[in-house]
Amino acid sequence: EDQVTQSPEALRLQEGESSSLNCSYTVSGLRGLFWYRQDPGKGPEFLFTLYSAGEEKEKERLKATLTKKESFLHITAPKPEDSATYLCAVQADVTGRRALTFGSGTRLQVQP
């Protein structure tokens, strides 16, 4: 069974204080690992897809990296508007199992 574990559950940062969120996964052949941002009461917003170990992607203050067992979302000099829940999901490379398996998320609060 595919599993995704995210840590920490919650993180409070001061504006400008860089940090990293962790996503550990177990999957029967990784087809893709996805990062989403979710604001309260809204649907997840797509951020990144990573396909293979060693891959990195960046978007503004966010950088996602991938190893064979985990992914990190690095947040550089965060701003209050980066406050949200960040979700990690994996897609298995198994026919008929293309659904995403999500972790419980990391709730990030950035204080001014």
Added chain:
Amino acid sequence: DAGVTQSPTHLIKTRGQHVTLRCSPISGHKSVSWYQQVLGQGPQFIFQYYEKEERGRGNFPDRFSARQFPNYSSELNVNALLLGDSALYLCASSLGRGTYEQYFGPGTRLTVT
């Protein structure tokens, strides 16, 4: 371009009732997936449809059913509602059923009393 749309936004139902939730995918997208998100948890997969056929089903009871229409829109039906069905129901669309990014709609907040 319009994103994924869902209706209604909010819904309050009584135990034992039936509910229908609707989703319109991004133009050009042929695959729709449904997820249930309980407060404090990540979304949990319910169904995936591609070209009007069911391509995957999560670990949900038979009270949950869905279908996809020729215009690729979709509806999720839940019968005999239980208090535990209260959640945010999310629809996601993607180009196909392979490794394509899934884009989520705003969700329908269902409350069962």
